[in-house]
Amino acid sequence: MLTLEYKLRGRPAQWAAVDEAIRTVQFIRSTCLRLWMDGRDGHHITANDLQRHCAVLAGRFSFVATLNSQARQQAADRAWAAISRFYANCKAKRPGKKGYPRFHRHCRSVEYKVTGWKLEPDGRHITFTDRHGIGRLRLVGTRRTRSIETFPVEQIKRVRLVRRADGYYVQFCVQAERRIAHSPTGKRLGIDVGLAAFVTDSEGVSVPNPRYLRQAERRLKRLHRRVSRKRKGSKNRRKARQRLAKAYLHVSRQREDHARKLAGALISSCDWIAYEDVQVRNLVKNRHLAKSISDASWARFLWWVAHDAQAAGVVAVAVSPQWTSQDCSGCGRRVQKSLSVRTHRCPHCGLVLDRDHNAALNILRASSASSASSASSASSASSVSYTSNRTAG
Ligand SMILES: [Zn+2]
Numbered sequence: 001m002l003t004l005e006y007k008l009r010g011r012p013a014q015w016a017a018v019d020e021a022i023r024t025v026q027f028i029r030s031t032c033l034r035l036w037m038d039g040r041d042g043h044h045i046t047a048n049d050l051q052r053h054c055a056v057l058a059g060r061f062s063f064v065a066t067l068n069s070q071a072r073q074q075a076a077d078r079a080w081a082a083i084s085r086f087y088a089n090c091k092a093k094r095p096g097k098k099g100y101p102r103f104h105r106h107c108r109s110v111e112y113k114v115t116g117w118k119l120e121p122d123g124r125h126i127t128f129t130d131r132h133g134i135g136r137l138r139l140v141g142t143r144r145t146r147s148i149e150t151f152p153v154e155q156i157k158r159v160r161l162v163r164r165a166d167g168y169y170v171q172f173c174v175q176a177e178r179r180i181a182h183s184p185t186g187k188r189l190g191i192d193v194g195l196a197a198f199v200t201d202s203e204g205v206s207v208p209n210p211r212y213l214r215q216a217e218r219r220l221k222r223l224h225r226r227v228s229r230k231r232k233g234s235k236n237r238r239k240a241r242q243r244l245a246k247a248y249l250h251v252s253r254q255r256e257d258h259a260r261k262l263a264g265a266l267i268s269s270c271d272w273i274a275y276e277d278v279q280v281r282n283l284v285k286n287r288h289l290a291k292s293i294s295d296a297s298w299a300r301f302l303w304w305v306a307h308d309a310q311a312a313g314v315v316a317v318a319v320s321p322q323w324t325s326q327d328c329s330g331c332g333r334r335v336q337k338s339l340s341v342r343t344h345r346c347p348h349c350g351l352v353l354d355r356d357h358n359a360a361l362n363i364l365r366a367s368s369a370s371s372a373s374s375a376s377s378a379s380s381a382s383s384v385s386y387t388s389n390r391t392a393g
Contacts, residue, residue: 001157001173001174001175001176002173002174002175002176002177002178003171003172003173003174004146004147004148004171004172004174005169005170005171005172006139006140006141006148006169006170007139007140007141007167007168007169008137008138008139008140008161008167008168008169008170009137009138009139009140010135010137010138010168013133014133014134014135014137015168017132017133017134017135018110018134018161018163018168019163020063020132021067021071021110021132021134021161022107022108022109022110022161022163023107024063024064024067024072024075024110024132025067025071025074025075025078025107025109025110025111026075026104026105026107027061027063027064028054028057028064028072028075028076028079029075029076029078029079029104029107030079030103030104031053031057032050032053032054032075032076032079032080033079033082033083033101033103035049035050035053036050036079036083036101037101047077047080047084050076050077050079050080051073051076053076054069054072054073054075054076057072058072065131066130066131066132066133067110067130067132068112068115068116068128068130068132069115070112070113070114070115070116071110071111071112071113071116071130073113074111074112074113075110079101082099082101082102083101085099085101086098086099086100086101108162108163108164109160109161109162109163110160110161111158111159111160111161112128112158112159112160112161113157113158113159114156114157116128116129116130117129117159119148119149119153119156121149122149123139123147123148123149123150124138124139125137125138125139126139126159126170134161137168137170139170148172148174151172151174151176155174155175155176156172156173156174156175157173157174157175158171158172158173159171159172159173160172160173164249165242165245165246165248165249166246166249177311178307178310178311179311179312180264180267180268180308180311180312181312182267182268182312182313182314184271185269185270185271186271187269187270187271187272188202188270188271188272188273188274188364188368189201189202189203189266189269189270189272189273189274189360189364190202190273190274190275190360190361190362190363190364190365190367191266191273191274191275191305191360191363192275192276192324192325192356192357192359192360192363193275193276193278193298193301193302194356194359195209196342196355196356197209197356198210198262198297198298198301199262199266199301200354200356200357200359200360201266201360202357202360202361202363202364204354204357206354206356206357207262210254210255210258210297212251212254212255212258216247216250216251216254219247220244220247220248220251223240223243223244223247224244226240226243226244227240227241227244255296255297255300256300258297258301259297259300259301259303259304260304262301262304263301263304263305263308264304264308266305267305267308267309267312267314268312270314271314271315272314272315272317272367273305273309273314273315273316273317274316274317274318274319274363274364274366274367274368275302275305275316275317275318275319275363276318276319276320276321276324276363277318277319277320277321278298278302278321306318317367319363319366319367320366323362324359324362324363324366325337325344325355325356325358325359325362327362328344328346328348328349328351328358329344329351329353329358329361329362329365330346330349330351330353331346331348331349331351333346333348333349335347335348337355341355342354342355343355344357344358
């Protein structure tokens with residue numbers, strides 16, 4: 001699946017209609033969740049029950065009825081996705097919180113499937129044809145990707161309207177495979193992500209953490225302070241919040257850009273790439289803004305590594321993160337060290353190496369060892385467990 005995104009131009013009345021559609025989605029999702037929580041006559045609620053409930057809601061509320069029926073069902077699917085994620089976590093006995101489904105108060109998107117919209121042949125306008133009154137919107141910008149009108153319309157499986165701090169966007173999910181032209185380099189790389197350097201590879205090349213992190217941190221802190229100084233419910237507070245949201249959006253775009261470019265450069269330089277299968281989710285729990293931003297960057301970066309690898313036909317192997325920084329890449333023996341020790345010194349074979357470089361070598365070696373069992377790029381890339389759609393959300 002490919003996702004193509006455009007900014008939208010329209011009139012305030014149309015944005016009001018989009019907001020209304022998003023509110024309706026939120027309403028359906030919440031109502032479905034409530035139904036599941038309460039149960040019915042002691043029965044467990046299933047995905048089918050939620051779908052049926054959609055029709056009931058449409059019969060009862062006119063604002064639900066005017067939304068396209070597939071968009072309504074998609075809203076119920078969202079509720080079911082939250083529920084089944086919770087079930088899966090319970091079944092897998094994941095330590096810690098299981099993610100009991102929560103009510104959303106700030107949904108940001110509405111998703112149509114194959115009906116309820118019409119794209120004009122020139123690919124510059126889209127019209128929403130349900131009775132929700134969004135009407136005809138203009139698409140602007142074709143960033144880096146093929147333009148949407150070059151795809152057969154049957155390949156467009158989803159159309160999503162997204163509200164962001166700086167306006168409204170449309171995303172098309174197109175059933176097509178991404179292909180990256182790749183000329184073999186004969187090189188195998190292991191990479192280690194870390195705090196000291198953003199990424200270090202097994203040849204000792206490291207890419208420092210991007211500078212926008214520190215800059216962004218200062219700016220975000222200031223904007224956070226401004227919001228908290230304004231009176232609750234006041235117009236000024238709303239304005240301050242809007243500025244803060246824009247600043248966050250800016251950071252996330254910089255992060256995405258950085259992650260994407262770096263992953264692309266790495267993939268084009270090798271035929272085999274190994275990385276740690278870090279559950280970034282587990283790392284994020286800390287109170288420091290800069291670190292949590294960089295955690296999110298790693299998740300996104302590794303996501304791009306896996307996906308670019310698949311598109312380019314490069315083998316990508318995720319290896320277990322255990323002991324990668326402790327073991328000696330020279331002799332294989334364990335040399336315990338705390339996080340603050342930046343240099344690996346082996347008392348057994350005398351190897352002295354940068355900590356991350358040593359880890360990257362271990363990761364590469366581990367990937368070769370495990371390659372016998374999982375040597376296809378497709379299967380390893382699809383086993384990546386990062387969920388990355390928070391920004392698209
Ligand atoms: Zn050694």
